Amino acid sequence: MAPTRTLLPDIFRTEECRALRDSMGALLDTKLDWETVRALDEADQFPDRAWAGLAELGVLGLGIPTELGGSGGTAREAVAACIEIARRYPSLAVDYVLCGMVGRMLGDHGTAEQQEAWLRPLAEGSAIHAYGISEPGGGTDALAARTRAVAVDGGWRVTGSKLWISMADRAEVIFTVARTSEPPSGRSRANGLSVLAVPTDQDGVSVRRVHLAGMRGAGTCEVVFDEAVAPAGSLVGQEGRGFHMLRETLNIERLLSAGISLGVGQGALEAAVLYAGEREAFGRPIGGFQAVQHGLVDVSVRLAGAMLLTERAVEDYESGVDVTDISGMAKLAAAEATAAVVDQGMRTLAAMGLARESSMQMFFRDARLQLFSPVSNEMVRNILGEAMGLPRSY
CATH class of the missing domain: 1.10.540.10 (Acyl-CoA dehydrogenase/oxidase, N-terminal domain)
Incomplete structure (x- = not known):
């Protein structure tokens, strides 16, 4: 071969x-x-x-x-x-x-x-540090944060909960998005959110591991703050401007998320092509049958397109061009292409794809996260639709 x-x-x-x-x-x-x-x-x-x-x-x-x-x-x-x-x-x-x-x-x-x-x-x-953004009542809607922080002598008291926080069980500090003040009347909910560094080695912080079907090693956790102490000097940036700091990172976050999807897709595609060339049925490698071969070619083309779109977005980002739209497109395209790759990979490996000794089952499970993280593909479509001049849909 x-x-x-x-x-x-x-x-x-x-x-x-x-x-x-x-x-x-x-x-x-x-x-x-x-x-x-x-x-x-x-x-x-x-x-x-x-x-x-x-x-x-x-x-x-x-x-x-x-x-x-x-x-x-x-x-x-x-x-x-x-x-x-x-x-x-x-x-x-x-x-x-x-x-x-x-x-x-x-x-x-x-x-x-x-x-x-x-x-x-x-x-x-x-x-290792963790980033405490998402909450049980709001994932994509980060402005729905209910965690509160009250200024006290020597720092802040933090109360609330966070969910889907990676590596919180290993972190020394959780950089926590909390509401430190209410937005003025008529102003965006983005005002009044701050980022506080909350040490984990205290009674006011409890961390519970959430065991997922995919991305098992990422250490996803639930974190509960019960009047946890964020000491003096723990406020990062300006008080009340925490969400604005987050927004500054959205473009690079989407590009890196695209990178994760592309890596998952590449690993799954490599495994599928290798298997199709080695597994024999009816006296020949299954990759010699059009039904298998065409499916792998089609998803390879989709993944290649997502890679080139991501590369263009990265080039624009490094050139100082506004990549708000193209970074979202890259994230969306990479996640959707990889979903198609792992599905085709499972079809190619058939029963072996479900075997735990096969890497395909891991890629299949892990690819699901990228469809809704760090922002759901549905929300990306909403944002891009609005950028096209269509009425806001959310």
Whole structure:
């Protein structure tokens, strides 16, 4: 059989990206071979050895200025890192993105003291922080936050709950979106939300692991704050402007989310093509039958299109162009293309796709998250429809 190819474009066009891909590939092939990933996934475990290896390579510091302990780097390199991680263990890619979002927030809005205390250890891999945004009563509607923070002597008292918070059970600090004041009459609910760094080693913070069908190793948790203490100096940025800080990160978050989807899709497509070339039925490889072959070609074309759209969005982002629309399009296209890839992959592997020793079942489960996270594809369609000049639909 000829070497396995997926017809996917090479979006690692720069020398820096290709060097990053090669170094990450060598590391992850050692730390995250399939048997290791399978054991981690079945046990809902975080890959400590792989995380430490990424820290040594400087991957955790991508997007963080070198003077703050990071590696600098470009958006293209960060997206490339997402793809390389997700094609092996998607759960780890989710954690990588969320820690990166905390890092970007601290790099842009943290004080020198906050950056030294929280950002540098994060970039070096010696500390893990979580981002407490979503709540039981509001996922896509982040402005519906009911968690409250009241100023007291020496800091803040935080009460409320968060849900779907990755790595909260491992985090030293949870950067929590809480309402510190009510918006003035007639003003947007975005006013009055703040971000507070809440240490987890206190009685007022309880964390419960939520065991998911997919992205098992991402460490998804529910967090309850019962008059938890956010000490003096824990407010990140301006009081009441927390949502505006979040909004600044939406474009890069969507590009990184697209990267996760593309990595999942690439891993699943590679596994499906390999299986189709090796599995025989009726005296020939099943990949020789048009019913199988055409399905794999079709999803490869869809994934390739999503990759090229994402690459264009990244190029625009790095050029300073407003990518509000195209980043949403890239996120949407990548998630939908990957959903098609994993479905075709399951059809190609048939019963073997359901076997737990097959990576396809993991890719199939993990791909579901990208359809509604970090924002649902339905909401992305709403936003893009409005951008086209259509009436607002939400």
